[in-house]
Each structure stands twice: as C-alpha cells, then as structure tokens.
Amino acid sequence: RFTLKEFKMLDFKLPPVGENIKSGNIVAILVAVGDAVKKDQPLLEMETDKASLEIPSPCDGTIKEILIKKGEDVKIGQVVMRIEGGKASGVAKAASKETPQSAPAASVAAVKESVRPTPAVAPVQVAPAILPEAPVDVPAAPSVRRFAREIGINIGQVPGTGPGGRISIEDVKAFAKALNTSRATMAPTGVAAKPLPDFSKWGTIDRQPMNNIRKRTAEHMTLCWTTIPHVTQFDKADITDLEQSRKKFSKPGRKLTVTPFLLKVIATALKTFPEFNASIDMAAQEIIYKKYCHIGVAVDTDRGLIVPVIRDVDRKTIYQLADELNTTAQRVRDKKISLDELQGGSMTVTNLGGIGGTQFTPIVNWPEVAILGVSRAQWEPCYADGKMSHAPRFMLPLSLSYDHRLIDGANGARFLRRVCEAVEQPFMTELEKQDLC
Numbered sequence: 076r077f078t079l080k081e082f083k084m085l086d087f088k089l090p091p092v093g094e095n096i097k098s099g100n101i102v103a104i105l106v107a108v109g110d111a112v113k114k115d116q117p118l119l120e121m122e123t124d125k126a127s128l129e130i131p132s133p134c135d136g137t138i139k140e141i142l143i144k145k146g147e148d149v150k151i152g153q154v155v156m157r158i159e160g161g162k163a164s165g166v167a168k169a170a171s172k173e174t175p176q177s178a179p180a181a182s183v184a185a186v187k188e189s190v191r192p193t194p195a196v197a198p199v200q201v202a203p204a205i206l207p208e209a210p211v212d213v214p215a216a217p218s219v220r221r222f223a224r225e226i227g228i229n230i231g232q233v234p235g236t237g238p239g240g241r242i243s244i245e246d247v248k249a250f251a252k253a254l255n256t257s258r259a260t261m262a263p264t265g266v267a268a269k270p271l272p273d274f275s276k277w278g279t280i281d282r283q284p285m286n287n288i289r290k291r292t293a294e295h296m297t298l299c300w301t302t303i304p305h306v307t308q309f310d311k312a313d314i315t316d317l318e319q320s321r322k323k324f325s326k327p328g329r330k331l332t333v334t335p336f337l338l339k340v341i342a343t344a345l346k347t348f349p350e351f352n353a354s355i356d357m358a359a360q361e362i363i364y365k366k367y368c369h370i371g372v373a374v375d376t377d378r379g380l381i382v383p384v385i386r387d388v389d390r391k392t393i394y395q396l397a398d399e400l401n402t403t404a405q406r407v408r409d410k411k412i413s414l415d416e417l418q419g420g421s422m423t424v425t426n427l428g429g430i431g432g433t434q435f436t437p438i439v440n441w442p443e444v445a446i447l448g449v450s451r452a453q454w455e456p457c458y459a460d461g462k463m464s465h466a467p468r469f470m471l472p473l474s475l476s477y478d479h480r481l482i483d484g485a486n487g488a489r490f491l492r493r494v495c496e497a498v499e500q501p502f503m504t505e506l507e508k509q510d511l512c
C-alpha cells in the first residue's frame with residue numbers, strides 16, 4: 076500500500092503533526108547541510124503548544140538546503156528543507172497523484188505508517204506531558220535522543236560517558252536502570268520539578284555551565300536527601316587533653332589535626348555499633364553489614380566537594396592516618412585521585428572546623444547510613460558540680476546524621492556519646508605506648 080518514489084530533489088514540507096496544530100516552534104535542527112540522512116532519522120525538534128516532537132526524514136538522501144532557523148515559528152506545510160536523491164515513501168494513492176516535491180507524501184504520519192502499518196492517521200511521536208524538555212545542547216546523536224524519548228527518559232539528565240560527555244544508548248539504558256532501581260527503593264516525592272522564573276527580570280544575571288563535580292554532587296545529594304530519612308544528633312566533646320596531645324605529638328612536616336584522631340575513634344565505634352557500618356537493600360529487604368572499616372573524608376577543593384575513602388582505618392596508627400589524610404587530600408586537590416578511591420566507604424567524616432561554624436547538619440553519603448560532621452572547637456566556660464569551673468575547656472561540636480530506617484535515635488545518641496567519650500580520654504599513655512607509629 077505504500078510506495079517508494081525515486082526523486083532528485085525533495086522539498087520537504089513540515090508535515091501535519093496533530094489535529095488542530097497549525098504551526099510549531101523549531102527547538103533544534105538536528106542535521107546540517109551536506110549531511111547524509113536516512114529515512115526516519117530525526118531532522119528537527121519542534122515544539123507546539125501541545126507537545127514537543129521530532130520530525131523524521133521521509134527518505135534517504137542528502138540535506139542540500141535548510142530553509143528555517145532554530146527558534147523560528149514554522150507553519151504546517153511550509154518547506155523546511157531540500158533533500159537530494161534517494162527514495163521517498165508515501166501513501167500510494169496520494170503519491171500517485173503528487174510528486175514527492177509536493178510532499179504531503181512525506182508527512183510524519185505517512186512515514187510512520189510505512190514503518191508500522193497501523194491506522195490511516197498514525198500517531199505522531201509526542202513526549203509525555205510529565206517528561207521535562209530535553210535541553211537542545213545535550214551531546215547526543217538523534218538516534219540516542221529518540222531512544223531516550225521513546226522510553227520516557229529526559230536526555231538532559233543522563234550522564235554521558237563518551238568524549239566530552241557524549242551520551243550513548245548504553246548511557247541512557249544505564250540511567251534508566253538506575254532510575255528504576257532507586258524508584259523501587261524510595262518513596263515517591265510526588266513533587267514535579269518546576270521551571271525557574273526569569274531572574275533577569277529583577278537584575279543582571281550570569282549563567283554558567285555546571286562542572287562535572289557540581290553535576291555529580293547535585294545528583295548525588297538529591298539521591299541522598301530524597302532516599303534517606305535523616306536525623307541529626309548533636310553533642311560536644313571535651314578535647315582539652317586531646318589538643319595537648321595533638322600538639323605534643325605533631326612533628327615538623329607531620330602535623331596532627333583532630334581528624335585522624337576522629338577516624339581512629341570512629342573505627343572503634345563502628346565495631347561496637349555494626350549497624351553504622353551497614354547499608355540497606357530495601358528491594359531485597361536486607362541489611363548488609365560490612366566487615367571492613369573504610370572511612371570517607373570530605374575534602375574541600377576549588378572544584379567542589381570530593382570524598383576519598385581511607386581504607387582499613389582500624390588497622391592504621393594515628394600517624395599513618397594523618398599521613399594518608401594529608402597525601403590523599405593533596406592528591407584530590409591535584410586531580411590525581413582515581414574513581415575507585417572515592418568508593419566503598421563504611422561511613423564519612425566531614426570536618427568544617429578548619430573553616431568555622433558552631434554546628435551543621437551533614438547529609439548522609441548514600442549508600443552509607445551515617446556521617447559525622449565536625450565543627451570548630453572553641454574554648455568554653457565549664458560548669459562542674461553546679462559551679463562554674465575556673466578553667467575553660469576546649470569543646471568540639473559534633474553532629475551525627477544517620478539513616479533513621481536503620482538506626483534508632485537511642486543508638487544514634489549512644490554512638491555519638493561513645494565518640495565523645497573516646498576523644499575525651501587522655502590519649503597520652505596510649506599514644507606514648509604506641510608512639511603513634
């Protein structure tokens with residue numbers, strides 16, 4: 076019932092795309108003059124007041140001329156491109172009367188019909204209303220865009236693994252799979268993303284692309300925040316004695332800060348509270364207890380936050396941890412860290428004390444279930460037996476965020492108390508015994 080007509084030059088007219096749709100806005104031109112195109116390959120992305128859709132090529136051929144511009148409003152039936160050579164498909168009766176140049180034969184409906192012989196007026200490819208629009212500058216081939224659209228994925232959200240972040244079909248599949256998995260394990264938020272207002276209405280603005288770390292951080296933080304019911308427990312540790320030990324045992328070129336002490340203390344606490352060294356598998360309804368002790372440390376870099384993981388913290392001395400923390404933080408800042416070194420943590424520590432602040436509520440680093448936030452230690456007046464002590468104490472504010480699905484409040488409080496008590500112990504004897512090395 077459908078014929079393929081040979082032609083020299085096809086005036087490709089914007090085909091009918093739906094009832095009562097008279098025109099549309101060209102969002103993207105997906106081909107350039109000189110491109111060889113295949114039948115069904117998307118040529119244009121168009122937006123109407125009802126939907127956004129791709130306009131496929133009616134034929135194999137070469138693009139000789141593009142007669143419209145991105146952003147232009149184009150009427151149905153208007154010639155948008157000239158395509159040279161090849162064969163165009165058409166409805167037999169109509170095509171027998173009209174040459175391809177007059178092109179209702181090249182309508183989307185007719186082309187779709189030739190691929191899937193269904194009703195006379197075949198459905199056009201319409202993005203689901205809830206699917207956010209794909210940005211036009213996303214680096215992806217039209218076939219990949221089309222595939223993403225067909226399976227209901229917004230290609231603008233897919234991380235590309237190809238050169239320059241180019242998105243392949245495999246990337247779309249991996250993204251869809253991850254989405255399905257996370258949807259299976261999380262409660263729906265039910266909140267659709269809203270378009271941003273036009274901020275330039277209120278003053279000058281400057282739009283900058285996100286770097287890769289910012290993109291990944293934004294995605295990861297959204298995942299962490301929306302999948303984990305957070306509770307944050309606050310406490311303070313008296314580190315007056317620890318401060319003395321830290322300074323006493325620091326050596327030129329081998330400065331000890333509070334962080335390696337905390338790493339060691341957490342490693343011990345994780346043994347007492349194994350649910351803090353665990354992950355939840357909601358799909359399998361299981362808890363995964365980890366027998367290793369690897370702790371992530373948030374490192375502030377000029378590119379953004381990166382969390383390398385220090386392995387086997389329980390088996391290392393405080394000196395070793397201090398050395399490893401320094402070299403790892405430096406390698407992170409020098410962009411010399413591998414992806415592998417950012418994975419597989421039991422728990423994370425984030426110390427903002429070098430910068431300042433009295434308390435904060437850290438976000439649990441999924442798939443972990445707890446994170447310890449450290450704020451700036453301060454000298455504080457102290458009360459003992461109802462009376463104010465003459466000697467102020469050096470107090471370290473700690474905030475423990477945890478996944479309330481797995482960790483109950485009482486154990487959250489107990490874990491943090493244990494950490495506080497451990498850093499309050501006079502380390503001196505133990506440190507001297509071990510000589511920290």
Ligand code: CAO
Nearest residue numbers: 332333334373374375404425426427428429449450451452
């Ligand atoms: N209270 C008071 N002083 C503190 C402190 C604290 N909690 N933590 C560190 N300090 C002091 C150190 O003793 C050091 O002082 P001196 O130079 O006088 O000895 C100074 O602050 C700088 O320490 P540091 O930050 O370089 O060293 P660190 O080992 O404690 O921390 C690292 C290493 C990598 C954790 C840190 O450099 C860093 O990047 N912190 C930021 C983490 C971050 O961004 N978290 C946010 C995550 S959520 O967005």
